[in-house]
Amino acid sequence: MQAASSKWSQWVNGNAVLEFIDVTLRGCAQVMFQNNPLTGLLFFAAIFVGAFAEGHPAVAFGCVLGTVAATFTGMNLKDRASWKAGLYGYNGCLVGVGLPTFLDPTPTLWLCIILASVVSVIVTLCIADILKTWKVAALTAPFVLVTWTMLLASYAFGGLSSNELPVPNLPHDLVAYNPNLFDGIDLFHATFYGISEVFLLSTVVGSLLFLAGLAVSSLWAALFGLLGSFLAVLVATLLQAEHSSINNGLYAFSAVLTAIALGSTFNKPRLRVLIYTVIGVIFTVFVQGALNTVLGPIGIPTLTMPFVLASWLFLVPNKDVMPAHRQ
Amino acid sequence: MQAASSKWSQWVNGNAVLEFIDVTLRGCAQVMFQNNPLTGLLFFAAIFVGAFAEGHPAVAFGCVLGTVAATFTGMNLKDRASWKAGLYGYNGCLVGVGLPTFLDPTPTLWLCIILASVVSVIVTLCIADILKTWKVAALTAPFVLVTWTMLLASYAFGGLSSNELPVPNLPHDLVAYNPNLFDGIDLFHATFYGISEVFLLSTVVGSLLFLAGLAVSSLWAALFGLLGSFLAVLVATLLQAEHSSINNGLYAFSAVLTAIALGSTFNKPRLRVLIYTVIGVIFTVFVQGALNTVLGPIGIPTLTMPFVLASWLFLVPNKDVMPAHRQ
Amino acid sequence: MQAASSKWSQWVNGNAVLEFIDVTLRGCAQVMFQNNPLTGLLFFAAIFVGAFAEGHPAVAFGCVLGTVAATFTGMNLKDRASWKAGLYGYNGCLVGVGLPTFLDPTPTLWLCIILASVVSVIVTLCIADILKTWKVAALTAPFVLVTWTMLLASYAFGGLSSNELPVPNLPHDLVAYNPNLFDGIDLFHATFYGISEVFLLSTVVGSLLFLAGLAVSSLWAALFGLLGSFLAVLVATLLQAEHSSINNGLYAFSAVLTAIALGSTFNKPRLRVLIYTVIGVIFTVFVQGALNTVLGPIGIPTLTMPFVLASWLFLVPNKDVMPAHRQ
Numbered sequence: 001m002q003a004a005s006s007k008w009s010q011w012v013n014g015n016a017v018l019e020f021i022d023v024t025l026r027g028c029a030q031v032m033f034q035n036n037p038l039t040g041l042l043f044f045a046a047i048f049v050g051a052f053a054e055g056h057p058a059v060a061f062g063c064v065l066g067t068v069a070a071t072f073t074g075m076n077l078k079d080r081a082s083w084k085a086g087l088y089g090y091n092g093c094l095v096g097v098g099l100p101t102f103l104d105p106t107p108t109l110w111l112c113i114i115l116a117s118v119v120s121v122i123v124t125l126c127i128a129d130i131l132k133t134w135k136v137a138a139l140t141a142p143f144v145l146v147t148w149t150m151l152l153a154s155y156a157f158g159g160l161s162s163n164e165l166p167v168p169n170l171p172h173d174l175v176a177y178n179p180n181l182f183d184g185i186d187l188f189h190a191t192f193y194g195i196s197e198v199f200l201l202s203t204v205v206g207s208l209l210f211l212a213g214l215a216v217s218s219l220w221a222a223l224f225g226l227l228g229s230f231l232a233v234l235v236a237t238l239l240q241a242e243h244s245s246i247n248n249g250l251y252a253f254s255a256v257l258t259a260i261a262l263g264s265t266f267n268k269p270r271l272r273v274l275i276y277t278v279i280g281v282i283f284t285v286f287v288q289g290a291l292n293t294v295l296g297p298i299g300i301p302t303l304t305m306p307f308v309l310a311s312w313l314f315l316v317p318n319k320d321v322m323p324a325h326r327q
Numbered sequence: 328m329q330a331a332s333s334k335w336s337q338w339v340n341g342n343a344v345l346e347f348i349d350v351t352l353r354g355c356a357q358v359m360f361q362n363n364p365l366t367g368l369l370f371f372a373a374i375f376v377g378a379f380a381e382g383h384p385a386v387a388f389g390c391v392l393g394t395v396a397a398t399f400t401g402m403n404l405k406d407r408a409s410w411k412a413g414l415y416g417y418n419g420c421l422v423g424v425g426l427p428t429f430l431d432p433t434p435t436l437w438l439c440i441i442l443a444s445v446v447s448v449i450v451t452l453c454i455a456d457i458l459k460t461w462k463v464a465a466l467t468a469p470f471v472l473v474t475w476t477m478l479l480a481s482y483a484f485g486g487l488s489s490n491e492l493p494v495p496n497l498p499h500d501l502v503a504y505n506p507n508l509f510d511g512i513d514l515f516h517a518t519f520y521g522i523s524e525v526f527l528l529s530t531v532v533g534s535l536l537f538l539a540g541l542a543v544s545s546l547w548a549a550l551f552g553l554l555g556s557f558l559a560v561l562v563a564t565l566l567q568a569e570h571s572s573i574n575n576g577l578y579a580f581s582a583v584l585t586a587i588a589l590g591s592t593f594n595k596p597r598l599r600v601l602i603y604t605v606i607g608v609i610f611t612v613f614v615q616g617a618l619n620t621v622l623g624p625i626g627i628p629t630l631t632m633p634f635v636l637a638s639w640l641f642l643v644p645n646k647d648v649m650p651a652h653r654q
Numbered sequence: 655m656q657a658a659s660s661k662w663s664q665w666v667n668g669n670a671v672l673e674f675i676d677v678t679l680r681g682c683a684q685v686m687f688q689n690n691p692l693t694g695l696l697f698f699a700a701i702f703v704g705a706f707a708e709g710h711p712a713v714a715f716g717c718v719l720g721t722v723a724a725t726f727t728g729m730n731l732k733d734r735a736s737w738k739a740g741l742y743g744y745n746g747c748l749v750g751v752g753l754p755t756f757l758d759p760t761p762t763l764w765l766c767i768i769l770a771s772v773v774s775v776i777v778t779l780c781i782a783d784i785l786k787t788w789k790v791a792a793l794t795a796p797f798v799l800v801t802w803t804m805l806l807a808s809y810a811f812g813g814l815s816s817n818e819l820p821v822p823n824l825p826h827d828l829v830a831y832n833p834n835l836f837d838g839i840d841l842f843h844a845t846f847y848g849i850s851e852v853f854l855l856s857t858v859v860g861s862l863l864f865l866a867g868l869a870v871s872s873l874w875a876a877l878f879g880l881l882g883s884f885l886a887v888l889v890a891t892l893l894q895a896e897h898s899s900i901n902n903g904l905y906a907f908s909a910v911l912t913a914i915a916l917g918s919t920f921n922k923p924r925l926r927v928l929i930y931t932v933i934g935v936i937f938t939v940f941v942q943g944a945l946n947t948v949l950g951p952i953g954i955p956t957l958t959m960p961f962v963l964a965s966w967l968f969l970v971p972n973k974d975v976m977p978a979h980r981q
């Protein structure tokens with residue numbers, strides 16, 4: 001595999017088209033923090049499997065369009081190192097998944113995907129400039145902010161219609177379930193859908209492809225992602241969240257990203273990190289519940305904002321908590 | 328004209344009252360980024376024309392009161408250069424327009440205009456201190472935040488009543504219009520009202536005075552403002568926003584400021600800047616639609632926040648996007 | 655008293671258990687900015703008096719649990735000076751008061767208090783790191799953000815139930831009262847409840863204990879707290895806020911903290927500071943009304959956020975406004 005990987009690098013360096021494909025694949029892989037074109041290829045495969053299985057091919061094509069548009073935009077910027085690592089592409093990738101998931105596939109939508117992907121690069125630069133002060137990454141905040149803007153705007157624009165957005169509603173208390181907390185909970189599907197729901201898809205085959213994509217780049221990332229999903233499902237079950245949301249992985253996908261970020265990307269795995277990550281994952285479940293309530297009246301989904309907020313919260317003071325972090 | 332302008336400078340330097348008037352006029356002009364007392368005079372004229380034509384004289388007098396109160400407050404601060412340029416006055420100017428537009432003209436209201444103008448200077452200092460880190464200006468954020476606070480508080484206070492605030496409402500989808508998108512759209516009025524709506528007024532004569540005020544200070548600013556308004560009206564029409572909102576310039580006024588800011592104030596006009604400005608203006612229309620949805624349930628208007636958000640977003644990474652910006 | 659205090663210091667330095675108690679007491683005192691264990695003891699006494707008088711013993715025990723859990727968490731961090739001053743404890747103290755005030759005292763709640771107190775330390779580090787850039791303190795923002803998260807999440811989780819949260823509601827205009835503004839206003843109780851409501855309690859005896867606790871540490875703090883409460887009640891009365899809210903001190907508790915912070919903690923009392931503090935207190939009342947409106951649709955209380963927002967607003971530019979501040 002290493003031989004193949006080094007050969008690929010050689011080809012890429014000599015050819016602008018291959019390089020663009022390489023960076024586009026890395027863009028997709030960076031959704032889960034991996035700088036690896038093979039990971040990106042497996043992720044794209046997972047997205048196509050999931051999107052077609054759900055009867056939403058527009059999601060798969062939108063994903064390709066968004067990643068390409070964002071990668072193309074990023075090519076015109078000064079920071080080539082970030083571009084080559086796919087760091088301008090991953091938010092466009094998610095924008096391209098997110099918009100067709102919630103909005104009807106009209107010609108206006110495709111133009112919006114292109115615009116949103118271009119703007120996601122500007123938001124990435126903006127947030128990176130701001131967060132540089134505290135040495136924290138933009139994570140998927142550009143995707144969330146741009147997609148929220150478009151989804152919110154769709155309520156004001158007749159040209160953007162939707163049958164998939166949550167109906168705007170004031171919060172109301174959830175009635176507690178029966179005493180046996182695990183009745184009606186499908187731990188297996190909840191955990192695996194938690195992984196594919198990072199890309200807004202419910203697909204077990206896709207989840208296995210996502211885990212394979214993570215594993216070829218980092219075994220720790222695959223492990224933390226899977227365990228993060230499982231832990232989040234457990235916590236949401238104990239707190240008695242809505243069963244259908246738990247079973248669809250909707251309390252787990254942000255936790256997957258929190259677990260990978262805190263446990264393997266921005267820290268080296270060890271005991272203190274593990275404890276910190278567990279607290280972070282548990283708190284992500286609370287942030288998910290809280291954001292569901294906050295966004296209820298304006299009728300938009302949380303997307304991966306619970307992950308972004310919880311991870312920023314835990315990453316800013318990371319150096320204060322991890323004494324040996326500098327070694 | 329230059330002779331007159333230099334004579335004015337001489338008078339101003341020798342006389343505290345004239346200097347105060349000069350700075351107050353510049354405060355009004357800075358709403359559209361111009362440091363020019365003649366611009367301010369033409370702007371005040373436009374505001375009086377518009378306010379009286381709409382039967383809202385309190386708006387004109389509030390505007391004068393707010394600008395004077397803010398300018399007076401700023402006089403007590405250390406930074407004389409910012410004060411002389413009118414940079415402590417423009418938010419008070421808008422506060423003085425905004426509050427009487429939405430709240431009934433009682434004695435309590437006039438006290439609130441004074442308080443809000445004083446606080447707008449403190450907010451200006453606060454935001455300027457924060458944004459200094461990323462070399463970005465406060466724009467009209469102090470106006471928006473202070474006015475939002477007062478308008479929101481008016482729901483809780485019997486002493487502040489209103490018949491003009493939007494009725495709090497959960498968002499609901501807009502039904503698409505007929506296939507001919509431009510039916511019922513009045514491009515001329517929409518574009519010109521877009522300019523005067525920066526000061527919350529719908530007046531064609533006022534708009535011409537605003538454009539004249541811009542032109543005596545910067546022809547580029549006048550041009551970008553007018554074209555920004557027109558482009559925003561086109562985009563909102565293609566996206567099928569509500570017709571009455573488009574025709575009253577409500578999708579254009581933030582775009583006017585975005586166009587002037589990105590195209591002429593913080594960049595020197597050239598091709599790359601033009602493209603960036605066009606993207607910024609188009610995105611401002613989406614932010615306008617999104618903020619309309621977000622603020623719906625709490626019953627307040629967006630004011631110029633779409634401009635502030637879109638322009639901050641595009642100005643923070645300005646240096647990353649404009650390679651030759653430093654020359 | 656000074657002899658007793660110095661003896662206490664000697665004991666504390668030689669004994670880990672006594673030190674932990676000392677820091678826990680200081681944590682409670684830091685809710686009102688005092689670094690003094692005797693203040694903390696009087697504050698705890700006030701909380702027990704108030705909580706038992708209201709028939710909510712869980713609030714008193716939650717408060718102890720929260721302060722201990724946060725102090726214990728902070729003990730594991732590098733910054734010993736902040737820990738010894740109780741700066742990692744006060745948000746846990748308020749979390750422990752806030753959660754049982756609004757949520758039913760189930761086993762899940764007690765686990766949530768521990769989790770929220772631990773996370774409040776992480777939020778304290780995070781906000782302190784961010785605000786360091788502008789030399790401003792985190793104030794009670796960590797308490798508010800963590801408690802809001804849990805309260806919002808309680809709508810999504812059947813395992814967290816509440817009968818005390820405000821019913822989610824769209825804002826509607828308040829009808830003005832009769833011409834005699836002070837009819838139905840109880841200035842005495844409103845002012846004293848304003849002090850104890852910092853800890854979400856309505857108790858006159860408790861308020862006197864809180865004032866005593868302040869006075870043993872700083873007479874200025876006690877004076878500013880009392881006058882801040884009185885001024886806020888006056889302003890809310892003139893603005894014709896809801897009578898029951900005024901009489902329960904709900905327009906005053908944030909103003910108490912603003913007054914202590916601006917008038918005595920971060921400035922040395924003198925005329926310019928007094929004027930600044932008065933403006934800050936008046937504006938805090940508007941922020942209180944505004945936040946009531948904003949949070950109405952999502953059904954959570956403001957907690958001390960009006961204080962946090964108003965004080966950050968006035969503290970960031972403090973150095974620009976106070977010319978002799980450095981001497």
